[in-house]
Amino acid sequence: xxxxxxxxxxxxxxxxxxxxxxxxxxxxxxxxxxxxxxxxxxxxxxxxxxxxxxxxxxxxxxxxxxxxxxxxxxxxxxxxxxxxxxxxxxxxxxxxxxxxxxxxxxxxxxxxxxxxxxxxxxxxxxxxxxxxxxxxxxxxxxxxxxxxxxxxxxxxxxxxxxxxxxxxxxxxxxxxxxxxxxxxxxxxxxxxxxxxxxxxxxxxxxxxxxxxxxxxxxxxxxxxxxxxxxxxxxxxxxxxxxxxxxxxxxxxxxxxxxxxxxxx
Amino acid sequence: xxxxxxxxxxxxxxxxxxxxxxxxxxxxxxxxxxxxxxxxxxxxxxxxxxxxxxxxxxxxxxxxxxxxxxxxx
Numbered sequence: 001x002x003x004x005x006x007x008x009x010x011x012x013x014x015x016x017x018x019x020x021x022x023x024x025x026x027x028x029x030x031x032x033x034x035x036x037x038x039x040x041x042x043x044x045x046x047x048x049x050x051x052x053x054x055x056x057x058x059x060x061x062x063x064x065x066x067x068x069x070x071x072x073x074x075x076x077x078x079x080x081x082x083x084x085x086x087x088x089x090x091x092x093x094x095x096x097x098x099x100x101x102x103x104x105x106x107x108x109x110x111x112x113x114x115x116x117x118x119x120x121x122x123x124x125x126x127x128x129x130x131x132x133x134x135x136x137x138x139x140x141x142x143x144x145x146x147x148x149x150x151x152x153x154x155x156x157x158x159x160x161x162x163x164x165x166x167x168x169x170x171x172x173x174x175x176x177x178x179x180x181x182x183x184x185x186x187x188x189x190x191x192x193x194x195x196x197x198x199x200x201x202x203x204x205x206x207x208x209x210x211x212x213x214x215x216x217x218x219x220x221x222x223x224x225x226x227x228x229x230x231x232x233x234x235x236x237x238x239x240x241x242x243x244x245x246x247x248x249x250x251x252x253x254x255x256x257x258x259x260x261x262x263x264x
Numbered sequence: 265x266x267x268x269x270x271x272x273x274x275x276x277x278x279x280x281x282x283x284x285x286x287x288x289x290x291x292x293x294x295x296x297x298x299x300x301x302x303x304x305x306x307x308x309x310x311x312x313x314x315x316x317x318x319x320x321x322x323x324x325x326x327x328x329x330x331x332x333x334x335x336x337x
Contacts, residue, residue, distance in 0.1 A: 001283055001287070002283060002287060002288055002291045003291070006291060006295060024327070024328070024331050028327070028331045029327065032327055032330060032331070052323070053318075053319060053320055053323050054320065054323035054324050054326070058324070059323065059324070059326045059327050060327050063323075063324045063325055063326060063327060063328065064325075064327040064328050064331075065328075066324065066325060066328070067306045067324075067325035067327070067328020067329060067332070068328050068332075070302050070303075070305065070306045070325075071302075071303065071306050071307075071328065071332060073302065074298075074299040074300075074302040074303050074306075075299075075303075077295055077298075077299050078295070078296060078299045081288070081291060081292050081295050081296065084283050084288055084291070084292075085283070085285070085288055085292070087280045087281070087282065087283060088279055088280040088281055088282035088283075089282055091279075092279050093280070094280070095280060098280065111333065114333075115333050118335070119333070120330065120331065120332070120333035120334075121330070121335070121336070122330055123326075123330060123336070123337075126335065126336070126337065128337050131311055131312050131335060131336075131337055132312040132313075134312075134335040135308060135311055135312035135334075135335045136312070138334070138335050139308075205330075205331075208331060209330075209331050209332065209333050212331055212332065213332070213333070232280075
């Protein structure tokens with residue numbers, strides 16, 4: 001069971017990577033090009049660009065694709081494991097709704113919440129001397145966001161029997177927002193955009209980044225859900241086993257929709 | 265997937281079978297570790313820290329790293 005889901009997740013991740021590559025090529029590469037042009041024109045600091053051990057052509061084609069492919073497969077695999085854990089535990093949801101919600105939670109936890117605090121930066125933006133600090137801040141924020149999203153889902157499930165699915169989800173989301181807001185407030189900001197860097201390029205680059213992630217997560221969630229739904233329907237007829245009603249495993253949450261919280 | 269409890273008419277959403285956490289754990293642990301190593305090489309190797317050395321990994325996945333939002337350099 002888990003094996004099938006894991007393989008499906010990784011394959012769906014490959015498809016997601018291909019679509020993300022198309023989006024990155026159309027929306028992202030032009031902005032990366034503008035940013036590098038700015039960098040060379042202004043000789044911004046001593047970024048790692050001078051020696052160019054890898055050509056721009058390789059970076060913007062096979063390098064970009066490889067990076068997205070590895071990312072897609074890893075995310076697809078992790079997603080399928082999260083789905084395997086969520087299946088049947090989010091109330092009376094079918095496979096595609098479950099997959100959609102897990103993907104939404106992943107998008108919010110892995111990308112949206114960390115990115116709102118530490119947004120994606122094109123080349124030329126960011127001081128190479130602070131890369132260590134920025135890296136640890138970024139991954140700390142990602143860990144906090146993921147913990148909030150997962151914690152929110154667990155909390156919503158616990159609260160569902162008492163408040164109903166809808167209110168439980170709202171309560172958990174509100175709690176998650178408070179924690180994330182606190183993290184945003186406590187963690188230091190990063191303001192390293194060089195003087196004169198075109199604001200439009202920065203904006204479009206960040207929108208491109210957001211769209212790439214949205215493409216990955218939407219493809220993974222929707223395609224995985226559709227395939228799992230189809231596989232479930234074509235299961236050969238066997239006498240239904242007695243439903244495993246472990247206490248607490250399946251809270252009655254059908255009254256108010258899904259008890260899952262996006263965590264934000 | 266040999267789970268029989270989804271045999272009802274498609275219009276009626278039967279609860280999906282849960283997968284026992286004990287069955288999930290080995291996949292989750294090994295899979296997560298493997299996936300995190302992959303994400304590390306796309307997202308962070310030769311940025312703040314370096315295992316392989318040099319800058320070829322960094323430069324090769326350079327555009328993907330920027331566009332995926334990881335701190336690059």
